Amino acid sequence: MEHRLEKIKKQLHSQSYKLTPQREATVLVLLENEEDHLSAEDVYLLVKEKAPEIGLATVYRTLELLSELKVVDKINFGDGVSRYDLRKEGAQHFHHHLVCVECGSVEEIEDDLLDDVERIVESDWGFKVKDHRLTFHGICRTCQTKTKATVSS
Template sequence: MEKIKQLLRSSNFKLTPQREVVLEVLLENEEGHLSADDVYMLVKKKVPEIGLATVYRTLELLSELNIIQKLYFGENVARYEFRSDSDDHHHHHLECINCGKVEEIDEDWLGIIEEKVEKQYDFKVIDHRLTFQGICSRCKTKDN
């Protein structure tokens, strides 16, 4: 949280109580890939008077400052996750098309392809994303 505070200050933003509670909710649900509405509902439990627009503005600011990133999984709803501090920026996702559950895969199998793209197209790859869509083990078990 201290690093985020410093980043906000260096960008001339304050860590307001509203921003802090949004960050707390994101940290508490780091594996959840929450949508803005999910964040709002969880924040509202802590701070009932907070508005949806405040949550949206906070998420946009955090995204612009590269603290979090927006992801889209086969739907028109943005979901959010923290950006990695390390150069090991690649991870991928498994998305269940039945229940919507999203899991992370920490292995990066695209390194060789990334190198080929950089050489062949003289293009510096900063990041890449890969999402596998299918049926999760829980839904497969339910269907059988």
């Protein structure tokens, strides 16, 4: 985690930003909860435990800055809540998600499934792709298994 924090600090410095104590607390919360797809409010509540003096507006500004610098990706799974996801170290693109419409679980797909699609978009439409997002909405294995068990009973 210290290594990732140092890389993020360098990324901020390269864009003429400092890793203030408030920003560091926010980044640490994101690193510690990397699998959770936290909302700004979630991040704020966890940051408050580390730095009680920090305000919600500061957390929002920090998350927006980290999003602009591509340290985090701002995502919405269709529930009207923006969530923040740390970009994987060295990742060229945002990773993909599987969102269960029954239980709300979110799984990540690390493989870049859209290389061929990007090439087609660039060659056929002359559009230079910088990034992409792909979210599948459906029913996870666990919910499918529960449904089968209920139907069989």
